Amino acid sequence: MVVLSLTFYIFYKDVKSVNKNILNTSILFRAIDKSVLFVGTILIIISFFILSEILFNSYYYKSSLLPFTILPNFLSSLIFGIFSFKFFQWYKNNRESYVVLLFGLAFIIFCFSNIFVSVGDAYLISTHKSELIDPSTEVTYYDFEEGSFFNVYFDLYAFLDLGMFFCFYLGSILMLYPYSRKIGRTKFWLLMLIPLISQLFTLVDSFNIMDTDTDENLFYFYLVSIWEQALVGFLFGFVFWKISKQIDEDNPIRKYLRMVGLGFILFYISNQSSVFLSSYPPFGLLCLTMLTISAYFVVTGLYSSAISISQNLNLRKSIKKISLNDANFLSSIGKGEMEGTVKKTVSNLKNIINEQEKEMEEKTGIETQLSTNEMEDYLQQVVEETLKVRNKKKSN
Structure with a gap:
């Protein structure tokens, strides 16, 4: 828990230092900044409470899991929803900025999909048989009957999640492509291809490619899915980091791209974590605590990168206009x-x-x-x- 607290506040200080200029000029950014800090602190306190119950009583209350399902998911959805509106407004004024459109779509899809999964997970936690979770409590691996409400519900979430990925993926290609010559076009496309291949694994259950009819198969499917999504995040983050490394150190776009890269790594790890299985101990608490800070990294990093690149293009247009006159x-x-x-x-x-x-x-x-x-x-x-x-x- 001490490591979790230190990690959260180190990341929070890091993103705040990068955003110091925009925090001074935007009330909205300051409100988001304070909300992320508040929710993160609340979740860390609850984590300490759950850990104390486990250490001293060898059990914890299932109701203590609900804040981890509701608070980070709803706040991150709100953050993404606000920035999707800002990106759509930006696109309305600049119809040629497809990068902004794609990121705006990714944000709004995440907003709805995360509310979807939050409501579904909260319901599954509330229907768990035991209020007290201890070492003898059986872990329930949910495998909903084909065509049932929850089967369709979570399949819809999977497709929304895939749609979000493709919007992020295409938007990232368009944003990073002008810098691809710095690392070589072939290497750039190879780097962008690997996250795509890895992401497609998420479809194996939705298209019934993998048999998940037994608890053992479901366990391995959950395990592989979590690692696969973590891999997608690392690969996505690596692409942004690799591109940023080729940009001059004094260029602010460098730090914005690095912030996006770190944000994607944290985001894909934390966004795939869940506590609806009500296991003992409750795996996933640490990752869910980091969800809001990861969302903060991603949206502010992409927002700052997109604006900085747009301003950079405007400066180039000024250079061209002045020189040709x-x-x-x-x-x-x-x-x-x-x-x-x-x-x-x-x-x-x-x-x-x-x-x-x-x-x-x-x-x-x-x-x-x-x-x-x-x-x-x-x-x-x-x-x-x-x-x-x-x-x-x-x-x-």
């Missing part, structure tokens, strides 16, 4: 002194871009930064595009 710059394109002209143009633009970066950060609370090298590389791309257009006109 510069007569001296245009007249030098194609001449031998082009490299020197690019450096001089970037030097002249640096103060303007720095001012725009500050304005964006004050408005959104999200940092954005274009290094001198990035500006020179982008301006060189503008030169190449301009030369192609000129050559095409000449050939016509």
Whole structure:
């Protein structure tokens, strides 16, 4: 429990330090931050209470499991629901931002699916035969009859969960693809393919590929499913970490992507945990305690990354617009002194871009930064595009 408390507060301090600017500018973020801390603290206190009962009385009350099913699931659903609304609003103003649309869809699907599973698990806990759970209490592995209400109910949850994964997956590809050349396109696609293959394992029960008619098979299915989802989280997190490693250390996108990577690892581990089996001891409490902090990591990391990348693109558009309106710059394109002209143009633009970066950060609370090298590389791309257009006109 001491390790759990320390882990929770270390992660909380970490995400708070990354979000310090946006916490200063957004009442909504501050409210979410306080809610995550409050719920996490409540669950840690209840965990201590359950552990004390087990150590001194060799039993615990099944009703003490309900907060772990209801509180983290409903708060994380609320967080995802709020940010889905913000992402949809953003998409409404920028119809070309498919990354924002996909993440918004993933958030709203998670919101509904998590409420689904929370209500279902709470019902199963409440119907458990014994109020006191001790070492002699039999663990019930639920295998609902084909076509029954709960069979359809949890199958629907499985498909919602799969839909959430695909939205996260496609959104991540679109967001990370511009950085894929830093690690190589082939390596990037291989890294993105592995989580997809791993995730498809979750369909073996829904499509009756695996026989789960016996308690033994159900036990192994639960065990493998938990490890498989943990693997998906680690693989997802590794992709974000690998991409972030290739970005300059002073670029704020680097820390946002790392936050998303850590968030996905925590999220996929904690989101697959459950206490509805009412086992002794109650496995899953530690992971469920981390669910809200993992949701906080994922949504704020993706939100900050998406805004920072969007602001980065706007800065690049400004560079292109200003440089193409510069007569001296245009007249030098194609001449031998082009490299020197690019450096001089970037030097002249640096103060303007720095001012725009500050304005964006004050408005959104999200940092954005274009290094001198990035500006020179982008301006060189503008030169190449301009030369192609000129050559095409000449050939016509």
